[in-house]
Amino acid sequence: MDVWLGELGEFSLRVERGNLSSNATCGPITTTRAPVNSSLPVLIAAGVLLLLSILFPLSGWVLRLRCVQSMIGRVLHRPDNHTLLNNEAMVPPQPQILPPNATTATSTQAQRLRSLDTFRGISIVLMVFVNYGGGKYWYFKHSAWNGLTVADLVFPWFVFALGSAVGLSTAGPLRRGRPSRLRLSLRALWRSLLLFLIGIFIVTPNYCHGPLVWSELRVPGVLQRLAVANAAVSLLEIYAWGPHHSPLARVMRWPWLRDLLPFWPQWLLVGLLQVAWLSLTLLLPVPGCMTGYLGPGGIGSGGSQANCTGGAAGYIDRWLLTDRHLYQTPTTRNLYRTTVPYDPEGILGTLNVVLSAFLGLQAARTVLSFPGDHRGIVRRFLLWAALLGVISAVLTKCTRDEGFLPVNKNLWSTSFVTVTACFAFLLLAALHLATDALQVWTGTPFHYAGMNPLLLYVGHELLASFFPFRWGAPPAPPAGPLPHAWPLAQNLVACAIWVVVAWRLHHHRLYLKL
Incomplete structure (x- = not known):
């Protein structure tokens, strides 16, 4: 019998014991105080x-x-x-996306795609909302292990947007042949290095607990993963074959695949990274653990793999970085009672982060390969979403735990990449149709945040514990208020403040760029 026990409700169950200790009867569940509507x-x-x-x-x-x-x-x-x-x-003028062989003066100017700025803005605003607590709703919290919530979509969407931005920003310089590829690659590596250092020394440490101590400093992190993804997709785009110089592009018989076939060397390299991830995840022997283990450890799997959280991914991190340089309070600690540290932004999963960014890069190629064809761009985005959705269904068998590769953010599994990219293409298709094609929406206010994502991310992390982004809750009355009203209002106000900050910075043309 399924019984719904709502929040802040009081319920009673009468259990009567028979003559034999094994016999007992249970009466119906009665409601002493009605629950509230938490939604x-x-x-x-x-x-x-x-x-x-x-x-x-x-x-x-x-x-x-x-x-x-x-x-x-x-x-x-x-x-x-x-x-x-x-x-x-007034609605800002829309950018003109030019074909690869364009030589007009406007092709030398940096072009912005409003749908991409809006997409990135939605991602960063959701990230701020989730990191501030998400109103304490379960679907705005990360999954303990397998599964997918709204919170789990935020980071991969941001990585997807990063890949798209790399594709749009490097297309012009590669077409013109200046600056040189060496200068472009050095610029990308320098930006990645700065992102990595900001993540280690500014965002990750909690200075309220004392001075920075290297012996206990967490090395992996969100900005660190973004740094690696930026370096990888930038170098792929700069040095691998592209439509501007590939012989295949000049003799292609299928022009409707011009955003895909000329880039087969890049797909091959990314495929090799995927093979490396699968081989290490499923075949690497881990001392004291079952080979290919993908579980949370702790009391999961009946406690037989208690110290094997994350299998090969956790083992590689603990071996290379040691326990003190990893995340100490993973999402598995409360539900699965794990005792070993596990970092959700670890080394092995970063291989698949490159795949997430590369799919975003593919979205940018579609826009650049079909200039002005908004219907064709939206159609191809939907085709990508359908293809990735089918792959996700096969990998997971449409279940949470019984598939070949379950959807898992902590492992950044292949199915996690495909299912989050599927939703990213769907959202990007809708935004492109509304903002760039039909122009029925300017992307306001999200595109303001999307043009200054780094400042919002660093700022919201550093000021998370300060007023007006967080304040104490008043004492609850005896009857109890709505369980989520106060934290939800607090988190929404904090997000709104950051959106206003982004709007004012955009008004003064102030952006934090590396």
């Missing part, structure tokens, strides 16, 4: 956000009215007020 706060928040998203474009239309601009100008006594309001309300 009501998030539904209200979603409704408010939807209403604001509808009212914001209408406010832009109202501000463009001459009578409104004239009235505001008279109130503020600002002669330049008409121009300011017009600039803020």
